[in-house]
Amino acid sequence: MPNSTNAILDRAMGALVGGALGDALGMPTQLLSPARIAELYGHVEDFVAPFADHPVSKGLVAGTITDDTEQALLLGRILVESGDRFDHARWVNALLDWEREVKARGSYDLLGPSTKRAIDAINDGVPAEEAGSRGDTNGAAMRIAPVGIMMPLEPLDAFVAKVAETCRATHNTSIAIASAAAVAAAVSRGLAGGDWRTASESAVAAARRGAKLGHWVTGGDIATRIVWAQELVRGKTMKDAIGLITDLVGTGVASQESVPAAFAVLEVANGDPWQAAVISANLGGDTDTIGAIASGMAGACVGFSRLPQQHISRLVGIDIAEVRALAEDLVAARSAKASKDAAA
Numbered sequence: 001m002p003n004s005t006n007a008i009l010d011r012a013m014g015a016l017v018g019g020a021l022g023d024a025l026g027m028p029t030q031l032l033s034p035a036r037i038a039e040l041y042g043h044v045e046d047f048v049a050p051f052a053d054h055p056v057s058k059g060l061v062a063g064t065i066t067d068d069t070e071q072a073l074l075l076g077r078i079l080v081e082s083g084d085r086f087d088h089a090r091w092v093n094a095l096l097d098w099e100r101e102v103k104a105r106g107s108y109d110l111l112g113p114s115t116k117r118a119i120d121a122i123n124d125g126v127p128a129e130e131a132g133s134r135g136d137t138n139g140a141a142m143r144i145a146p147v148g149i150m151m152p153l154e155p156l157d158a159f160v161a162k163v164a165e166t167c168r169a170t171h172n173t174s175i176a177i178a179s180a181a182a183v184a185a186a187v188s189r190g191l192a193g194g195d196w197r198t199a200s201e202s203a204v205a206a207a208r209r210g211a212k213l214g215h216w217v218t219g220g221d222i223a224t225r226i227v228w229a230q231e232l233v234r235g236k237t238m239k240d241a242i243g244l245i246t247d248l249v250g251t252g253v254a255s256q257e258s259v260p261a262a263f264a265v266l267e268v269a270n271g272d273p274w275q276a277a278v279i280s281a282n283l284g285g286d287t288d289t290i291g292a293i294a295s296g297m298a299g300a301c302v303g304f305s306r307l308p309q310q311h312i313s314r315l316v317g318i319d320i321a322e323v324r325a326l327a328e329d330l331v332a333a334r335s336a337k338a339s340k341d342a343a344a
């Protein structure tokens with residue numbers, strides 16, 4: 001068990017930087033079919049550049065992180081600045097500023113469908129607290145890791161309530177909250193010393209709670225699909241597992257596809273963050289988001305010191321010192337909450 005602040009901080013960094021590895025490795029293959037990935041790259045096992053006409057990644061150099069990592073770091077910062085009550089207006093403004101900034105950079109990888117719809121609604125006068133009532137895609141899950149870093153997993157109701165609070169403006173639906181709760185719980189359990197298997201168990205329990213919150217929308221049950229997806233690929237070769245994930249679990253932007261897919265990747269990778277990134281990058285579909293989620297959860301369970309440093313040094317678009325400062329603030333908030341709960 002990591003009982004020192006340093007060990008917890010190492011795992012917090014593992015979550016954030018692990019996620020960045022999965023994001024950057026999947027950046028050039030996102031939106032492609034597995035056949036097109038094989039045609040362009042064979043099997044992706046290292047950072048590669050996107051092809052010249054890639055719809056959203058064109059122009060980025062190999063190893064560049066995308067919206068998944070940027071929005072996770074942004075959410076982390078807003079969490080720290082918000083204190084106990086999540087500041088919805090600050091969060092929405094931060095997302096708007098972020099999109100303006102990426103447009104100015106010439107990027108084509110902008111806000112996802114649910115976040116975009118919510119921001120449009122807010123611009124039309126809908127209060128931030130109500131704008132996410134139809135957001136059901138994977139944007140909340142892709143950026144939720146900082147909540148798992150900041151919040152101790154117990155009491156679970158308070159944990160899931162904090163996840164739901166951060167989802168409200170953009171992803172206030174049963175399926176998106178369940179998905180985000182699953183990923184955040186895996187991260188939080190990792191910080192508490194859990195391995196990827198116990199982290200997956202916590203994820204399923206949190207997804208069950210999360211599914212009771214927000215506006216109900218139709219879609220397969222996240223907790224059930226996580227268990228099913230992991231069982232589906234257990235003991236399979238990487239090649240067979242990739243086929244099962246793409247053909248049966250699904251790799252689309254829908255929460256009920258990409259989030260269980262990330263947990264299946266964790267299973268095939270046996271909790272190894274870089275393996276998780278490699279498997280995700282070859283899936284096709286929402287490769288960068290699946291990679292960010294899977295490698296982030298894996299990183300939370302092994303820590304930054306066990307991530308492949310030779311790959312981290314080649315990441316583009318991320319300042320590791322800045323990530324460390326954020327991780328320190330989030331871990332300090334976690335410790336403060338834990339001691340407050342112990343005193344209560």
Ligand SMILES: [Mg+2]
Pocket residue numbers: 066067068109288289
């Ligand atoms: Mg992305």
